Amino acid sequence: MRWWRRKKAGDEDLERDLRAHLELEAQELHEAGVPKDEAHYAARRALGNTTSLKEEMRAMWRWTSLERVAQDARYVLRMLRRNPAFAIAAILTLTLGIGANTAIFSLVNAVLLRPLPFRDPGGLMSFWGENPQLGFMGPASVCDPDFLTWRQQNRSFSEIAAFHAQTANLTGSGTPERLLGSAVTVNLFHLLGREPALGRAFLADEATAGHDNVVLLNQKLWARYFLSERSILGRSITLDNRAFTVVGVMPADFQFPSQADFWTPLKLSGDCSNASNQVIARLRPGISQGKAQNEVNIIAHRLAQERHRGGNGWKTSLVSLQEQMSAKLRPTLLLLLCAVGVVLLIACANVANLLLARGTARQHEMATRRALGASRGRIAGQLLAESLCLALIAGSLGLLFSFLARHALVSLLPSVSNQPGFMQPVVNNAIDIRVLSFVFLSSIGAGILFGLAPALQSPGLDLLSALKDSRAVARSASRLPSARNAFIVAEVALTLVLLVAAGLLTRSFIRLRTLDPGFVPDRILTATLELPETRYRDESKRISFHNSVLDRLDSLPGIRHAGTVSFGLPFSGGGLRGDITVEGQPPPPPELSVSKLVVSPGYFPAMGIPLLKGRAFSGRDTNRSTPAVMVNASFVRQFFPNESPIGKRINPGFTGSPLYQVIGVVGDVKEPGHEKKPPIALYLPYSQAPWPFLQAFVTIVVRTRGEPLTMTNDVREAVQSVDPEIPVFDVASMGQLISKSVSEPRTNMLVVGLFAALALILATVGIYGVITYSVTQRTREIAIRAALGATRAQVLTIVVRQGLALTLVGVALGLVASLAVTRLLANRLYEIQATDPETFLVVILLLIATSVVASLLAARRAARVDPMVALRYE
């Protein structure tokens, strides 16, 4: 309100100045002989109208423009109150548009724009591995010696750190708990610039053997399991039967890698056979990403030569950490942002049409105001102020809406946490300055967009005729249908694009859901456990634990079949894949990779995977019997197209493993993945698992009689009755897993579908509005036609034809746009072409039908016109 005070001061100053002048003038006149009173008036006359003088002065100082805005705003609010139907229609339309945009933008902001909660996050780089031949792109896996080389040889990074995910069973007090954690080089916290909330970070010597039994806890775990007791520092906790001393607690918002409950120091070894580290680094000040990338290329090349790994197509590239963390969500978010932007455009077109229609009705008012001396600019400005006012009201409501819906919005984001190596970003979609600016700017933008047409329309008006004759208004308005029609055509075209996108995504989603997975997914419960290496070093211990648990499960009345699988459970992400060789056949091409699963005999009946040939695993297959392998139908097609596979021997590609003899063939299990064909798979029996970890990390699969999730506790008890210190985690029904695996396509379908529906409604309202308006304008013509004998049907046809013509032009334009746009959707579609003719046809018919209905509703008014009344009125 400072300008207000300054304005007051300016006013007073002027008044004093004028008063002094008047007094002096009057005094001089008086001294020259004019009577006092008369002198006073003469002086006043000479000065002129002081009020208008003051007005003029005020216009000179800048406040007037502000004052004028306030005046316009007051006027607009008065107009809107007087015409509530218009105001509600316009504000509602815009609120939908702006609110939806704000909601989506708040997610984009949270995931893509908000800086990570680390010191100077822009300089943080992640090492990324790319292999175009295998179509792989993800975090690079680096072995310890390679990491040391990177650390010693680079000149681009001020700091470089490695980490890998680990899991541990926390035991000691109460129920055992399964924890996700990370082994990190001790400098990781310093690199990211975060301090523990309590205690200290790791010391340099804690990366060496004998000193590495220390652990940092996440604040959430500390609160949940240790009730936030400060005495935790220095206390010993048991992870996988090893004692660790707690040295600190990291703040709850420090989620790196995401969902980590604890951190232990990473001891670097000289062994390069197990490349499991991810690497992050901070760019040295003044070093660009491109420059660092050049150096990375040189070192990577040198490493490949030293370790004899040349020519396998792998490339190491730097990706900013921010980008990496949002990599999986970016395409979805951008898709949604585009879709919602289109909705806003349609909303703008609709409101512009509303304003145009109303502008015509207000020609008389505008003409009067012009005649009374308002400048053209002032009137155009006032109309624009009106649009901006509407847009800002709608923007505020939209903001309110997305604030209220902020939690629901986050759950809209597809889950990526089950995709290994990718981090689920911490989504904090609070309303911040960026969201506020977005709302403000998009409101202003929308206001100008839809306010421009009516504002431009008003000045070019023939004043006299508008004042004299209301029909002239109609005539001058008849120049405008082109603008109005253009808006409708644009709306229809944009709606078509959205509908096609929604249609394609829906069909793709239906394909995904109706895909026959090759097993019976209802009534399956899955749960995972991991045997700690410390207590289960002996194979016999692992096998006896495994068999006891399965025996207990089999004896439960609610369970039909119980089995286990190590890695590779369908719809859970991941799994072991690699090369194999068949005895007597040349090695298959390297790009052919085979899924390798380790299962118990009960796995196939529990999943409902049919046995096609030979026999299934049974209790006869032990670690002393002949190694046996089962293969799937695709395997047979690939390797034994013309012969029986039974009795053939296979090397499953695990170092040091024997040859396994094929005993049976099972059906293919299909997962909607990136490949078109179902994966080639082989199954090894649990008792003959080639590597210990395949027996330690086990997923239990049970087929239940009733609702699977009701059996959760029974499964847990069965496990813990065998070993009370083994936690059971990742408990889910197969239905849940499948639903999670399609969460991204589902989000795309639902949200784009919702926006398409909004667009269709807006476009329908738009067509209805324009046709209604044109019917009102053409009352006279219609009346004459009716008087000359046109039937009701003929009148209807005339009107509907007009709406149809607009729609068809819009459809034609929309088709061209759709063909261009949906190509971008192609890699989000499953088993459906981006140009799917059926989808296009259905969408076009839907749009045409909608426009015909909208026009018909509007045309009923035309058909009701009584020629006598209409003509007499003229």
Place this chain on the structure above:
Amino acid sequence: MPKKSSDRIELLQGTLDMLILRTLLFGPAHGHQIAKHIQRTTDDLLQVEHGSLYPALHRLERKGWLAAKWEAAGKDLKREFKYYRLTPAGKKQLTLEESKWKQMAGAIARVMWPAEEG
């Protein structure tokens, strides 16, 4: 006494500013003095409309060409006047407008009395 209105000349737009600035070159003055000075120096030929003088003064003040201060004056120092003073920027502006004016006057002269020009 002021001359009859028919004898007076309407001020060309923009020249009032220049005249004000020029008048203040002699020293600070209040609005009334400025108006009187212009009238007197032009033998009442140029009548400054008070209605345009004050807005002009305030405009010039806003542009920073004039600075103003309230001071007591008159016989018994009872009355306060707003005294306007030329700022350095105002002086610069004056030279600018003066040279522009000279150019224009010269140009008009060349059109009006072409023969007289050498």
